[in-house]
Amino acid sequence: MNEELRQALHQGEQLGLRYALQIPQVAASGLVGSRLGRRAGSSIDFQDYREYQPGDDLRFIDWGIYARTDRLSIKLFREEVTPHLDIVLDGSRSMNLEGSSKARAAGELAALLAVAAANAQCSRAVWLSGEGFNRVANDTHPPPSWNGLQFESARTLDQSCEILPPKLRRLGVRVLISDLLWPGNPVQTLRRLREGAAALFVVQLLGRDDANPPDHGSIRLVDSETGEQTELFVDSTVKKQYLENLAQWQQAWDDACRQCGARLTTVIAEDLESSLRELEAIELLSPA
Amino acid sequence: MFPFLTYPLALIALASLPALAAIYLLRNRFRRRQVSSLMLWRFHVQSREGGSRVNRLQLPLLFFLELLALALLVIAATGPHWKLPQATRPLIVVLDDSLSMRAATDGVSARDRAREALQRLFRFQAPPSTRLILAGRDARLIGANARTWSEVEEALEQWQCWAPGAAIESALTLAGEIGKQQANILVLTDQPPPDERIANDRLQWRAFGVPSSNVAIINAARSVSDDQDRCLVEIANYSRSPRDAVLRVFAGSNAVPDRVQETRLAMAPQEVQRVVFNIPGTAPSLEVRLEAASESGLADALAEDNRVQLLSPIRRRVRVQVALTNPDFADLVNRALDATGLRAALSANPDLVIHHSDFAGSNAWSLNVQSPAEATAYVGPFVIDTSHPLAQGLALNGAVWAGGASLTNDAEFMPVVLAGNVPLLSVREDMLGRQFVRLNLDPQLSTWTRTPDWPVFWYNLLDWRASQLPGLRESNARPGSEIVLQSTGEPVTVRWPDGTVKLLQGANAPLAIEAPLPGVYTVTMGSMTNRFAVNALAPGESNLQHASGGQWGDWKAGAEGQYEQSPLAWLFGLAALGILTAHLCLVARGRAGG
CATH class of the missing domain: 2.60.40 (Immunoglobulin-like)
Incomplete structure (x- = not known):
């Protein structure tokens, strides 16, 4: 992992201090922790009463009610859980595009989310695609301590998932950070990520060159992942056609997100700080 | 055409062409750019220029337009001139205006062919200025100095070809004078030159004639013969085979003419036949037509000489008043006057008064017969001014002329006949043009009143007077x-x-x-x-057997001034401007589309 990426993690950590992860109610489950869960538990927060049933812990019988009504009632307390955040990073080469800040922004964003999750009393896991999905080393530590974060895979997210899918925690919050620029069926990818998740957020991270095609002239285009090349004379018509294709592709992902109950937002890598509002807009982050 | 450059050093600017090409080459070199995925770069619809996969150097239309505009501007900067071989010497065209130029072959006359050749000359080698000379009976210039074909065409309307001959030699002399031996001379005719070896290197002789057969009226006359008119018509067969024809004569011009004469002619080759007939002097105008004897037609090339119109001859009569005191002499004079046939029946308002004084009427001429008291008879020699109209045919051989010796010639009178220093016949003309004739004659002693010279004199007198009648x-x-x-x-x-x-x-x-x-x-x-x-009567023109076609002589292209330099920088500049305008439109359209 190069120094620039580590610097990005550090910067993301600093940014993340200002935010907390917004945990949806459905995601209030997990290991015992410090955050109230949906179910009854052993916290001190009263939740409800119910009739005593054999086997219930006698310590939770409300003897006052028994004295008044001669009926045994059990006091229920909220459980305390630790929600979980799974950050799924697209580790393909397109995320490390020459001349763009996509890799740096991806690291910065992952670090930000990790810190924001910590601010929200959430556990976290950072998954990186490559030859299958692997957790980033030391991902439970502060982001600057992460290791192995690199974007050099020639495989797409779908292909990595086929090889070794990530072990995502049930009822966790999942965030996919990718440029989404690979051919495939978005619905299939999203269903795989959405399965068992409390919420799925898709952050499309594009470089400025992805959003705005290159200048006019003769250009030899090189696919960052496959190495395939093509030579084009780019003029205004071609540029327009490219933007139309991009818009169609984004619309296809947006439709797939709606279909799968996920939320999509697009962030320009070079304008990350100004794009954080978009993350607030989709209720992924909230000010700490 | 031989182009040459005024400023050849400007060709150095051609170095801008490879510079432009280098700019485009560098500009068009493919810049490598990594993209996230090529999936968004695959299009179903490609624009005209962009989007296509290319495996070679791609040079847009703009490059070629710029290249062409640069080249044109460089050429314009060099100041190119064209050397045009024409438009160096003025042209003088001698047009054969004779009747034979109307001879048609296959419906096209020699004049039409010559005119077409002249137009072709203007189309491909227009001279800077052109003068036209009509060679008819004499040579004369027509039109002003023409610079365009339309001006020449306007002047050519006077080229009617009715003259009985073509004075081409005179026309060439005139052309040489007005051309000052510098102009090119073009002769358009239907005859070959007299000398086929033309030494003049400024003369081009072009003939458009075709040898043809022709039967023609070559002579026609109508003259007074007492109370009748005597008509003479000569017909010639200018062909190599015998021809039959009919000569029809019609009288009258407005109504259907009455056929007064019809003569069948069987003519051998080159034969000339003469038809003579009399008609009443009161007959109106005659029309003489030469027509075909059979339905096969006359088959001659020149139709204009097959018809003549003969009007009544002019019968001039002189009203004479004889006021002589000597009745014998008066009788002698009257008989002589009557014998001339020129005396009018009336004597009122006389044209000539014969008397013994110099007095005359308002328009009358006067013959003053001076009869001296003492006359001297002269037997000669007589001095006669034979150039005078009164003395034509007057010989006075063996005649005795008696006249007064004391009469001297007045200063105003011009003697016509003298005997020594004695004027016998003298003439004076006054301010009004009237003639006063003095006749110094004693008829008693003279014998010339009994010689043939006597009626000759009177005929001369009346003929002279008649010729001066309006x-x-x-x-x-x-x-x-x-x-x-x-x-x-x-x-x-x-x-x-x-x-x-x-x-x-x-x-x-x-x-x-x-x-x-x-x-x-x-x-x-x-x-x-x-x-x-x-009437179109010209034997020389009706004979078409010597007509010829061809070209003799040519204008020699000398080294001096044979080419006109025509600057063409403006043409290249204009073309460059047009190309740059197109370039601008393409660029503007591209921006609007983008």
């Missing part, structure tokens, strides 16, 4: 000839056969009326109206 002198003429009109001083109006009206200022002198076209001319002078006919 009106035309003849009624039938040939094209190009000048018809003499004795004017009374009043304005004269001449109506040509084609309707053209010419107004001539009157003068107390003979007027020459131009008659270039065949047909009937009407001359009006005061209350007097005369007509005369012009």
